Amino acid sequence: MKKILVAGASGYLGRYVVKTFKQRGFWVRALGRNAAKLNSIGEYADELFIGEVTDPISLDGLCDGIDVVFSSVGITRQEDGLTYKDVDYQGNRNLLTIAEESGVSKFVYVHVLNAEKLQHIAMIEAKQAFVDELKQSALDHTVICPSGFFSDMEEFLSMARSGRVYLFGDGSNRINPIHGADLAEVCAIALEGPEPQLDVGGPEVFTYREIAELAFDVIGKPGKITCLPKKLVASAVRVLRWVTPIKTYGPVQFLTAVMTMDVVGEPHGARRLASHFRSCYETVGHKTANELRHSSMPTKHHP
Numbered sequence: 629m630k631k632i633l634v635a636g637a638s639g640y641l642g643r644y645v646v647k648t649f650k651q652r653g654f655w656v657r658a659l660g661r662n663a664a665k666l667n668s669i670g671e672y673a674d675e676l677f678i679g680e681v682t683d684p685i686s687l688d689g690l691c692d693g694i695d696v697v698f699s700s701v702g703i704t705r706q707e708d709g710l711t712y713k714d715v716d717y718q719g720n721r722n723l724l725t726i727a728e729e730s731g732v733s734k735f736v737y738v739h740v741l742n743a744e745k746l747q748h749i750a751m752i753e754a755k756q757a758f759v760d761e762l763k764q765s766a767l768d769h770t771v772i773c774p775s776g777f778f779s780d781m782e783e784f785l786s787m788a789r790s791g792r793v794y795l796f797g798d799g800s801n802r803i804n805p806i807h808g809a810d811l812a813e814v815c816a817i818a819l820e821g822p823e824p825q826l827d828v829g830g831p832e833v834f835t836y837r838e839i840a841e842l843a844f845d846v847i848g849k850p851g852k853i854t855c856l857p858k859k860l861v862a863s864a865v866r867v868l869r870w871v872t873p874i875k876t877y878g879p880v881q882f883l884t885a886v887m888t889m890d891v892v893g894e895p896h897g898a899r900r901l902a903s904h905f906r907s908c909y910e911t912v913g914h915k916t917a918n919e920l921r922h923s924s925m926p927t928k929h930h931p
């Protein structure tokens with residue numbers, strides 16, 4: 629039985645990945661830095677390892693006996709005062725080093741779709757620097773490049789609840805978002821597959837405007853959509869860069885870029901965004917999973 633290390637196990641994707649890998653018969657060691665968050669996935673993992681990817685000393689023994697390392701470690705909404713370079717680059721670089729030293733045979737890493745067009749974005753620059761080193765390493769590897777996750781689409785529900793959805797650009801660009809459980813299935817295939825890179829999206833393609841309309845439809849409110857012109861947004865982002873910290877500026881910079889380009893990967897999975905929106909909205913007291921994630925930890929994800 630292959631032994632897999634899952635780094636990022638406490639995150640949105642990582643939780644589905646741990647569960648899916650176990651269901652597919654792999655032995656799973658889950659890495660996390662927060663014991664409470666990690667314990668909440670304990671029933672699925674064979675072993676929990678508390679360590680901090682930015683602190684190599686805390687990773688001693690992490691890859692002992694491991695065949696494949698999977699990492700979805702990266703800053704999304706964390707506010708630790710760390711930079712993308714600290715976590716997305718150096719944290720993953722530390723994992724790669726220990727994997728190389730421990731005789732691991734393969735490294736599977738979750739990157740971002742369209743990264744080649746987004747090199748000017750701080751987050752992507754850090755991720756790409758890691759991918760470049762992964763490609764140079766002696767390890768077999770698969771780089772998974774997904775479109776947006778359903779967890780991120782929940783922002784449309786939050787905005788719709790407040791009465792207005794703001795779009796960057798005219799809302800005509802397209803995306804095929806993917807559910808974490810569907811993406812986890814692709815990650816499981818990547819553990820043993822030969823592909824160096826997989827560009828992945830969900831089964832349905834939407835314009836951003838259609839996602840906003842879907843969110844209003846689910847909550848049963850009339851839709852008010854405001855499109856912020858691309859040029860105006862670009863100028864605002866340039867100003868933000870100088871007046872806000874990276875934790876504020878970074879996600880805005882990323883979002884403005886991806887909302888003004890098509891982000892469509894090879895379709896995978898069957899889970900539909902409308903069902904996800906409905907289950908978010910109806911089953912958790914009209915709060916989205918993201919809102920819950922920030923109000924109480926640990927958080928359960930929707931089916």
Ligand SMILES: NC(=O)c1ccc[n+]([C@@H]2O[C@H](COP(=O)([O-])OP(=O)(O)OC[C@H]3O[C@@H](n4cnc5c(N)ncnc54)[C@H](OP(=O)(O)O)[C@@H]3O)[C@@H](O)[C@H]2O)c1
Nearest residue numbers: 636637638639640641700701702704739740775776777780
């Ligand atoms: N969300 C999207 O739409 C999307 C789309 C394409 C690609 N991606 C990429 O896919 C990956 C996974 O995304 P996700 O939505 O699952 O993100 P997530 O829920 O924020 O999970 C990220 C994981 O990285 C860990 N992490 C973050 N900062 C850390 C730090 N300073 N030290 C140690 N661990 C740290 C988190 O640990 P804690 O739980 O302890 O914070 C968590 O386990 C990310 O690299 C993201 O950029 C995301």
